[in-house]
Structures are given as C-alpha cells and as structure tokens.
Amino acid sequence: MLEIATDYGTITHQGTQYMTFADSDELTITVRDGRVAIAGIYHDGTAVKGQRITVSGSGRPSVTNTSGYETEWRWIEATSPIVDVNGRTTYEFLQWVAHETGLEIVFVSPLAEEIARDGILRGTVNTDPRTALRIRMLGEDLDWRIDRGTIYVSAIN
Numbered sequence: 184m185l186e187i188a189t190d191y192g193t194i195t196h197q198g199t200q201y202m203t204f205a206d207s208d209e210l211t212i213t214v215r216d217g218r219v220a221i222a223g224i225y226h227d228g229t230a231v232k233g234q235r236i237t238v239s240g241s242g243r244p245s246v247t248n249t250s251g252y253e254t255e256w257r258w259i260e261a262t263s264p265i266v267d268v269n270g271r272t273t274y275e276f277l278q279w280v281a282h283e284t285g286l287e288i289v290f291v292s293p294l295a296e297e298i299a300r301d302g303i304l305r306g307t308v309n310t311d312p313r314t315a316l317r318i319r320m321l322g323e324d325l326d327w328r329i330d331r332g333t334i335y336v337s338a339i340n
Contacts, residue, residue, distance in 0.1 A: 187203055187205075189203075189205040189210050190205070190207075190210075191205065191209075191210035191223050191224065191225070191226075191238045192210070192221055192222050192223020192224060192225075192226065192227075192238070193221075193222045193223070194210075194212060194219055194220070194221060195219065195220040195222070199214060199215070199216050199217025199218060199219055199232075200214075200215040200216045200217065200251075200256075200259060200285075201213060201214045201215060201216075201217070201219050201230070202215075202255070203219075208239060209237055209238060209239040210223075210237070210238045210239075211235060211236070211237045211238075212230045212235070212236050213230075213234075213235040213249055213255070214230045214231055214232055214233065214234050214235075215232065215251040215256055215259070215285055216232055216251060216282075216285075217231075217232060218230065218231050218232070219231075221236065221238070223238060224241075225238070225240070225241040225242075226238050226243075226244050228244070232251070233248055233249060233250070233251065234246055234247070234248065234249065235247045235248075235249045250285065250332055251285030251332070252284060252285035252286050252331075252332045253285075256284075256285050259283060259285075260283055260284055260311045260312050260313065261311060263283045263311060263312055265307055265308065265309045266279060266307060266308040267307050268304040268305075268306060268307065268308055268319075269304065269305050269306055269307070270303060270304070270305075271303070271304050272299065272300055272301070272302055272303060272304070273298070273299040273300075273301075273302035273303075273304060273319075273323055273325070274296070274299040274300045274302075276304055276308075276315075276319060277299060277316075277334070277336065279308075279312070280312045280313075280315065280316050280334070281334065283312040284312050284313060284334075285332070286329065286332055286333060286334050287332055287333045287334070288333075288334050288336060289333050289334070289335050289336070290336050290337075291335055291336060291337035291338075292337060292338055294338045295325060295336050295337050295338040296336075298323070298324050298325055298338055299323075299325060299336060302323055302324075302325075304319065316334070324338060324339050325337065325338060325339060326338075326339050
C-alpha cells in the first residue's frame with residue numbers, strides 16, 4: 184500500500200485516484216475517486232470523492248468540493264494504459280472512458296443504452312480516452328456530446 188509521509192501527516196489511498204501536494208506551508212489532497220485517509224499531527228480524517236482538503240498548520244482543514252473532470256486531472260488521461268477492447272461491448276468501453284476522464288455517462292434513451300450493450304468492439308485503444316471516444320464512436324450507431332461533466336450518448340436516428 185502506498186503511503187505518502189508529509190510534515191502534516193501520512194496520506195494513505197483506499198482504492199482511488201487522487202493528487203496530493205505538500206510544501207512547507209500546507210498539504211492539499213484532492214480526491215477524484217474513492218477515499219484517502221489522512222493521519223496527521225493536527226488532523227485525522229478521510230477525504231472522499233469530489234473533495235479537496237487543505238491542511239495548514241494546526242488550524243482546522245479547509246474542505247472544498249471539486250470535480251473529477253477539470254483540466255487538473257488530464258494527467259490521468261495522458262497516462263492511461265493501452266486497453267484491449269477486443270470482444271468488449273461499447274458499453275464497457277464507455278465505462279472505461281468515464282473512469283479515465285472523470286466524466287459521467289448518461290444514455291439519453293433506453294435504445295442508446297441497448298445499442299451500447301449490444302455493440303462488440305475489436306482491437307485495442309492506444310490513445311488517450313477522449314481521442315479513443317471520438318474515433319471508436321464513429322463506427323457505432325450512437326452519437327455523443329460532452330457537456331460539463333457528462334458524456335450524453337444518444338441513438339442515431
């Protein structure tokens with residue numbers, strides 16, 4: 184298990200995607216997915232999905248909400264591994280894209296979800312998730328658009 188020791192305490196991830204930054208003035212933990220335990224000198228607690236906790240000195244930590252799809256998370260997309268999608272459904276592919284981008288998937292209609300669950304893919308993904316989405320969806324009977332933190336998937340009429 185990865186632990187990050189800082190002057191403000193030890194950070195332990197619990198199955199998550201997160202970032203942590205520490206300097207001589209403060210510690211910041213931002214959680215995209217899952218939970219992060221903080222065991223510190225002045226603060227013990229847990230940061231959960233969508234939270235940014237900043238600890239400075241012995242004061243009470245600052246807790247703010249954050250999204251998992253902002254540009255600060257693009258490094259995860261850039262480091263996404265090559266994925267074998269051969270034999271997997273379009274639905275499974277879309278779930279992978281959502282996980283890697285921090286975006287939510289919404290099917291505009293039951294038909295769109297049915298098409299995604301029935302579509303079988305071939306090959307591998309060796310690009311970042313947003314590029315893969317753009318390329319892979321060209322061969323599907325589905326349209327998509329991203330609005331704020333959501334990928335809306337609809338059936339092509």
